[in-house]
Structure formats: structure tokens, C-alpha cells
Amino acid sequence: MNCSIRYIDEFRDPATARALIGRIRQDAGDHPARLMEVCGTHTVAIARSGIRPLLSGAVTMVSGPGCPVCVTPDGYIDAAIALGREKGALLASFGDMLRVPGKTSSLEREKGKGLDLRVVYSPLDAVALAAETRSREVVFLGVGFETTAPAIAGAIRTAAQQRVANFSVLSSVRTIPEAMGVLAADPEVRIEGFLCPAHVSAIIGADAYLPVAEAHRIPCVVAGFEPLDILMGISMLVRQIREGAARVENEYTRVATRGGNRKAQELVADVFVPCDTGWRGIGVIRASGLRISERYAAFDAEGKFGVPVVYTPERTACRCGDVLKGKILPGDCPLFGKACVPDEPYGPCMVSSEGTCAAHYRYGAS
Amino acid sequence: MCLGVPARVMERSGDAAIVELGGVRREISLMLLDDVSVGEWVIVHAGFAIERLSEEEAEQTLSLLREIADAF
Ligand code: SF4
Numbered sequence: 001m002n003c004s005i006r007y008i009d010e011f012r013d014p015a016t017a018r019a020l021i022g023r024i025r026q027d028a029g030d031h032p033a034r035l036m037e038v039c040g041t042h043t044v045a046i047a048r049s050g051i052r053p054l055l056s057g058a059v060t061m062v063s064g065p066g067c068p069v070c071v072t073p074d075g076y077i078d079a080a081i082a083l084g085r086e087k088g089a090l091l092a093s094f095g096d097m098l099r100v101p102g103k104t105s106s107l108e109r110e111k112g113k114g115l116d117l118r119v120v121y122s123p124l125d126a127v128a129l130a131a132e133t134r135s136r137e138v139v140f141l142g143v144g145f146e147t148t149a150p151a152i153a154g155a156i157r158t159a160a161q162q163r164v165a166n167f168s169v170l171s172s173v174r175t176i177p178e179a180m181g182v183l184a185a186d187p188e189v190r191i192e193g194f195l196c197p198a199h200v201s202a203i204i205g206a207d208a209y210l211p212v213a214e215a216h217r218i219p220c221v222v223a224g225f226e227p228l229d230i231l232m233g234i235s236m237l238v239r240q241i242r243e244g245a246a247r248v249e250n251e252y253t254r255v256a257t258r259g260g261n262r263k264a265q266e267l268v269a270d271v272f273v274p275c276d277t278g279w280r281g282i283g284v285i286r287a288s289g290l291r292i293s294e295r296y297a298a299f300d301a302e303g304k305f306g307v308p309v310v311y312t313p314e315r316t317a318c319r320c321g322d323v324l325k326g327k328i329l330p331g332d333c334p335l336f337g338k339a340c341v342p343d344e345p346y347g348p349c350m351v352s353s354e355g356t357c358a359a360h361y362r363y364g365a366s
Numbered sequence: 367m368c369l370g371v372p373a374r375v376m377e378r379s380g381d382a383a384i385v386e387l388g389g390v391r392r393e394i395s396l397m398l399l400d401d402v403s404v405g406e407w408v409i410v411h412a413g414f415a416i417e418r419l420s421e422e423e424a425e426q427t428l429s430l431l432r433e434i435a436d437a438f
Contacts, residue, residue, distance in 0.1 A: 013431075016431050202417040251427070254420050254424040
């Protein structure tokens with residue numbers, strides 16, 4: 001038995017996919033449903049598997065703000081560059097941050113000019129790097145949503161326990177339900193259902209969407225990332241819309257529970273506290289960010305080095321803000337595929353492979 | 367970025383475990399989960415097992431999907 005592909009291939013069966021598409025079309029009838037996939041990993045999976053055209057006329061999928069890299073404001077990149085350039089810190093980052101444009105440069109461009117930056121797979125690798133390099137300050141660029149927050153919190157707690165004092169984190173951690181609430185309330189977005197992220201939900205639990213579902217009377221379905229998960233999730237949403245329901249349902253029961261991962265939640269609550277934070281293209285959303293708590297202040301790079309992340313609304317021709325809110329599709333942006341391509345991204349939605357514009361460009365979905 | 371992959375725990379000592387991930391063995395942290403045993407499936411993200419993968423629940427979802435496929 002090949003264990004390595006279990007629970008992936010079974011959720012890609014083409015015959016079942018066709019049946020689900022038939023069921024969705026039948027349930028949608030002549031009322032095409034407008035749904036938002038909140039998460040960038042869903043965006044890529046939908047683009048790659050060609051689900052969008054297969055559902056045309058029955059379901060319109062718009063992409064939400066769920067690519068952490070895309071919504072990280074340029075002020076964050078500027079602060080990271082300043083930490084490396086002016087404070088001499090050794091930066092450790094996930095690879096997909098490198099090409100995100102700051103106000104004047106990107107980490108990749110600065111690296112080409114000598115900025116000391118290592119790409120790591122896990123935040124714990126950055127703690128290990130700091131433990132090996134005691135003479136240098138190591139700053140981990142802690143970007144992500146609830147899925148990544150426990151890993152970043154785990155690294156901070158590990159550094160505290162092992163007294164790795166030359167380790168700190170520039171935090172730009174965000175929480176999804178708060179952003180969903182803002183989008184659900186935006187009359188220009190006009191969505192009828194949320195396809196909720198798989199792994200964010202593994203941490204926070206499906207019940208975390210109850211306030212959004214109730215306050216905005218909007219159905220929410222947690223779904224896995226494989227094609228059958230996505231189609232089943234869409235089917236569950238379309239059925240709820242037909243019934244006029246606004247429940248929270250969970251397709252991804254094999255991983256996400258109603259309450260989520262309590263141990264991870266406790267760790268996050270110990271290391272972080274909620275704060276207002278700016279989202280690129282969207283603006284400041286109340287209590288949608290996590291900053292490092294007083295208890296772990298020694299590991300907060302902003303305070304430690306006096307380099308604050310300053311949020312200013314962008315002024316650019318890039319329409320990422322409208323793309324991230326699902327107001328337009330990438331192909332509606334005049335720069336798409338012209339002045340803005342993955343090799344030379346103009347806007348952040350083209351930078352990360354999970355960016356909506358990049359996914360549409362690569363898989364020809366626009 | 368929130369991609370997580372199913373992996374099987376092959377060895378563990380304390381909070382550190384070796385998992386098999388698409389044919390590759392990798393060290394990950396089990397800090398976020400209590401009492402994981404060797405042989406269990408977990409979802410790995412950024413070097414951490416973020417949650418267990420329930421084989422029983424997976425089978426239930428698959429049989430529901432099969433029912434839908436048969437009905438169509
Ligand atoms: S195509 Fe480029 S410029 Fe246009 S919205 Fe997307 S990322 Fe921004």
C-alpha cells in the first residue's frame with residue numbers, strides 16, 4: 001500500500017466530480033449562486049482543477065482575501081528591509097514573501113544587493129538558526145493566518161524556553177472571520193455564501209464562523225482543498241441558499257472539528273493578543289490582527305528594534321483591493337497579463353503563487 | 367500558504383516526530399497535539415502537525431460522496 005497518497009487521490013475522482021457538478025447545477029436551477037472562496041489555497045485548487053468554467057451559469061466563484069502574502073501591506077516589507085539594512089539583522093522568511101513589493105523595493109531585490117535573508121520551511125528553523133548564530137540578531141518574518149499562527153507562537157515559546165535571546169518575530173498575523181464579516185457587510189461584494197478555509201478551520205473550528213453566519217444571514221461551509229471537497233462544499237452552500245438557510249456546515253470533518261484545535265488556540269492566546277491591522281487593498285479591519293503579547297515582548301522585533309510597521313493605504317493602479325474583495329476578476333484589471341505578469345508582478349496578487357491574479361494567469365481562468 | 371499535507375507519523379520522541387510526507391521523511395513538531403501515536407495521520411503545515419486526520423471521518427465523507435455519485 002502506498003501510504004503517501006492516501007486521502008488525496010480518493011478526493012480527486014473524476015466520476016464523482018461529474019456527479020457533484022450535476023447535483024450543483026440541478027440545485028442552482030436558474031439562480032446562479034455567487035460564492036466566495038475565502039482562502040488562497042482554495043483559489044489555486046479551483047483554478048488548477050478548472051472548476052470555475054465547469055460551473056459557469058450555476059455558480060460564480062469570487063476569490064477572497066485569503067492569501068496572507070497578498071494582503072501584507074507594503075509598510076511591512078519596508079520594516080523588514082529596514083531591520084536587515086539598518087539594524088543588521090539576519091532575516092528568516094517563508095519563500096513566498098520575497099517578491100512582494102514594498103514601497104520602493106522587495107526582499108528579493110534587496111537580497112540581490114546583499115541583504116542577509118534565509119528562506120526557511122518552519123518558524124522553528126529560524127529559532128535553530130538563531131541558536132547557532134548567537135552573535136547575530138535573527139528576525140523571523142511571521143506572516144500568516146490562523147493556520148500559521150500556532151507555528152509562529154510555538155517558535156516564540158521555544159525561543160523563550162531555550163533562552164534564545166537573539167531571536168525575534170516581525171508579526172503580521174491575521175485572522176479570517178473578522179475579514180469575512182467586513183466583506184459580508186460590503187454591499188458591493190454581494191456574496192451569498194462563504195466556502196471557508198480548510199486549515200484555518202482546523203485550528204479555529206467550524207463554530208468560529210457562527211457569528212458571521214448569524215449576523216449576516218450567510219451560509220458558511222468549511223471544505224477541504226481537494227477537488228471533491230471543494231465541489232461538495234459548493235453543493236452544500238447551493239442547497240443552503242435554495243432553502244434560504246444560513247448555517248455553518250463542515251465538509252472537512254476528517255480534519256476540522258467544531259471546536260478546532262484547543263491546544264493550538266491556547267498557545268496562540270498565550271503568545272498573541274488581538275489588534276487592529278491594515279490589509280493591503282482592503283484597509284484597517286478591527287481586531288483582525290495578532291500582535292505579540294507583553295509576556296513575550298522580548299521577542300517582538302517591532303519593539304525590540306524600534307522599527308514599527310506603518311500602514312498607509314496604497315496609491316497605485318493595481319486593483320488588488322477590488323480583486324481581494326471579489327468586486328472584479330483579475331482579467332478586469334487593465335494591467336493583468338500586460339504590465340503585470342508573474343515574472344514581473346506589479347501588484348501583490350500576482351506575486352504569490354496563491355495570489356488570485358497569479359492563479360488566473362497561470363491557469364487561464366480569466 | 368495554508369496548505370497542509372497529510373502525513374503519517376513514523377517515529378516520535380517527545381514533541382519531535384519523523385513523518386512520511388509524499389515519500390520523503392521529515393522532522394516535524396507535535397507541540398500542537400496531545401498524545402499522537404506512531405502510525406497516526408496528521409496534517410503538516412510549516413513544520414508542525416496542526417491537527418489529526420481521522421481515517422474514520424475520511425471514510426464517512428467518501429461513502430457519502432460515493433452515494434451521491436451513484437445517485438447521479
Ligand atoms: S493584475 Fe496585477 S495590477 Fe492588476 S489587480 Fe492583479 S496584481 Fe494588481
